[in-house]
Amino acid sequence: MNARRPALDIAIAGGGMVGAACALALARRGFSVALLEVREPVPWHAGEPEDLRVIALAPSSARLLDELGVWQTIRATRVPPYRRMHVWDAASGAEVSFDAAREGRAQLGWIVENKLIAWTLWQALDTAGVRRLCPASVESFVSRDDRVVLDLGNGEHLSAALLVIADGADSRLREQAAIAVHGRDYHQRAVVAHVATEREHEETAWQRFTREGPIALLPLAGGRSSIVWSLPEARAREVLALDDSAFCEVVGVASDFRLGRITRTTPRASFPLRLQIADRFAAGRCLLIGDAAHAVHPLAGQGANLGLRDVAELASVLGDARESGRNFAAPHVLRRYARRRRAASALDAHAFDALERMFMWQSPAWAALRGAGMRAVDALGPLKHGLAAHAAG
Ligand SMILES: Cc1cc2nc3c(=O)[nH]c(=O)nc-3n(C[C@H](O)[C@H](O)[C@H](O)COP(=O)(O)OP(=O)(O)OC[C@H]3O[C@@H](n4cnc5c(N)ncnc54)[C@H](O)[C@@H]3O)c2cc1C
Structure with a gap:
């Protein structure tokens, strides 16, 4: 190990969608970057069935992926756009709909397989000069005055000026950085599957x-x-234990047969849900991004989009510092990223949490009030436009 300078500018622990995008974004701003990931991402092939995990990708995220040079490759595969969004409340019958055409856009976003994004980003790392270390697990680290030293648990060490922690919602490294989280367990699971329906979507x-x-x-x-x-x-x-035809029936009932009967389904998977926000997004020479920094309820389809906004902000703050001849690892530079992204993502996370609570309260009086609120949102063009613009990033 070099005694005077860290071996790298930035080490990123965790090569999920957010960590991999971050590696690419920082390398493109001229930093020397290593990406450490425990498992190789699963290859994506056009001939294989879709990944059960998909995300609603916002235009801001597509823009970032475009700047990273991967969006055209992703788009050229199977990436359906969604042009409208229709939300309705079973208790009050109130409805709100958003239409891309009314927002002056071709689409509100795209539905993209997680595996496709992660795999495409992963393929672009070598050309961008990112040092990929996989399989490699960051077991622990020591933050010193001039560098952070990572212990890879196999006798190997790596030093960098900064460590970006992108190891997901159960982040061990966040704990080691002594960054606490707050939030709540929803005691819910998100059941996912792909289904065929009687009517067009x-x-x-x-x-x-x-x-x-x-x-x-x-x-x-x-x-x-x-x-x-x-x-x-x-x-x-209970729902996960049902056979295919019983599952199709309960999904049809839950969706009020809006797309008619559910005629076929894939196998199911499920994920635990929680609200979780790190108290700080920076500590010493460590920075948090993605689910390691914030985990949110999927009802607004924004978790990964928030993570990709972390990436855009981090690349901009560190890149600008360096290009103007300042020390990119100086505490005030790291604080700038941490302050901006924590404020923005905490606001969003709490807004999604408030929505979750609002829809779970079922008293008739509350349902009537909620219905009135939804009808007002639907009728008020500028408010609806503001919500759509915020979701688009
Ligand atoms: C049901 C569901 C639906 C969702 N829908 C949407 C949606 O519509 N839109 C949206 O924007 N978001 C959505 N999300 C959220 C989105 O999936 C996540 O926010 C996103 O995948 C998080 O990515 P990440 O890279 O931060 O974390 P992860 O994907 O968890 O990646 C972390 C990586 O770190 C690696 N790792 C862990 N520990 C170490 C270590 N010590 N050393 C090295 N590597 C390590 C892991 O192997 C892993 O690859 C949804 C989530 C769920 C559960």
């Missing part, structure tokens, strides 16, 4: 709020839809 993201939780049907290529159904844990277990 009309390139619309449908979401119905029911007494048990929201169910979203997101448009996939070939007319199918991807469901994300948030349910209390016990009910999720």
